[in-house]
Amino acid sequence: MEHERLCDEIVTQTELLTSSIRDGDMTAPVPSCPGWNVGQLLRHLGGGQRWAEEIVRTRAAAPPPDDHFRDLSGYADENAAVVGPWLRDGAGRLAATLRQTGPDADVWTPVPGRTASFYARRFAHETLIHRADAMLALGREFTVADDVAADALDEWMELGSLxxxxxxxxxxxxxxxxxxxxxxxxxxxxxxxxxxxxxxxxxxxxxxxxxxxxxxxxxxxxxxxxxxxxxxxxxxxxxxxxxxxxxxxxxxxx
Incomplete structure (x- = not known):
């Protein structure tokens, strides 16, 4: 998938996620992410999106701290009306920064490559999979376009075979x-x-x-x-x- 489409998917998948949890139980446990509830899942995802945006925007040569989206103990009782707009804002910022820098900007990445394109693809599919986590936790249907699912599987194969x-x-x-x-x-x-x-x-x-x-x-x-x-x-x-x-x-x- 092209860089622009992946940027679009970060926003699209986030909007699909937040629109699906407006009346959901934020305290429902997430079986696929043991120890988290839905609200904590959303805070993890949004924190990760903001972390990636900082890396790309600052052309970071090393990763910034990530404790804010690893330790989720302070987010056990979230409000969908608060966390939903916060999540959409972060996704929009990440997509906008990725579009502005372009796919070839030199940034730190956890795998070989060192280009911003890594974060466009990674967070398009990170958002997709965490949307699946929320839908499964809330007992709701999860669907995804074929080309997005196929690219997510390709990325999984590529990263897993490094x-x-x-x-x-x-x-x-x-x-x-x-x-x-x-x-x-x-x-x-x-x-x-x-x-x-x-x-x-x-x-x-x-x-x-x-x-x-x-x-x-x-x-x-x-x-x-x-x-x-x-x-x-x-x-x-x-x-x-x-x-x-x-x-x-x-x-x-x-």
């Missing part, structure tokens, strides 16, 4: 071995992914290819699956189901 991840999470090396591969197949749109675990690093490609285990579901179901926002149950699994479970256990982030 060689540095094997240093950050050495346990992921246990996934690698002969004959190990995972195929994700969307049933509602032409989209497929092959995760290759047979080499020295995790690799992936968009292709229809036989694998040790294949899982079939709608594109949204697959997105929620890899982000561990839904269980495997209810999806079609062919082949080595234990490998699928092992892979999902070891590669999760976000």
């Amino acid at each position: 060689p540095m991840m094997l240093d950050l999470k050495p346990e992921q090396r246990d996934l690698l071995g002969p004959g190990r591969s995972v195929h994700l197949h969307a049933t509602d749109t032409p989209a497929e992914w092959l995760v290759d675990l047979t080499g020295d690093v995790i690799a992936w490609r968009r292709v229809h290819e036989k694998a040790a285990v294949a899982v079939r579901g709608t594109l949204t179901e697959l997105l929620l699956l890899v982000y561990r926002r839904r269980p495997v149950g209810g999806l079609e699994v062919f082949g080595d189901a234990q490998l699928l479970d092992f892979w999902l256990e070891r590669v999760g982030f976000g």
Whole structure:
């Protein structure tokens, strides 16, 4: 997805989120983010958006403190009428700053690249997934456009297969071995992914290819699956189901 579209999605996903929680229980627990309620989830997301905006606006060479959206103990009893506009304001500021700087501005990033484009994509999809968290917590339907869901899955694959991840999470090396591969197949749109675990690093490609285990579901179901926002149950699994479970256990982030 292009930089401008990703900036748009930061705002769009935030607006979809805030419009859906106006009459929601801000104290409802978020099962996919243990220890948080909905209000705390929103404060985490908004704090992260503001953190990213500061990095891009100041062309930061190092990350600013992030305690304000990690320690959420002070946000246990939020008011949707307060946190909703606050969240939209932060999303608008981030999108505006990203548009002004452009995708190639040199900034600190937690992964190789050092361009503002990282934050446009990361926070478009960070906002998307946390919208899913809120909808699941409140028992409401979560839908997403196919192109957004596919790009979110692509980004998840790209970040999860960075060689540095094997240093950050050495346990992921246990996934690698002969004959190990995972195929994700969307049933509602032409989209497929092959995760290759047979080499020295995790690799992936968009292709229809036989694998040790294949899982079939709608594109949204697959997105929620890899982000561990839904269980495997209810999806079609062919082949080595234990490998699928092992892979999902070891590669999760976000």
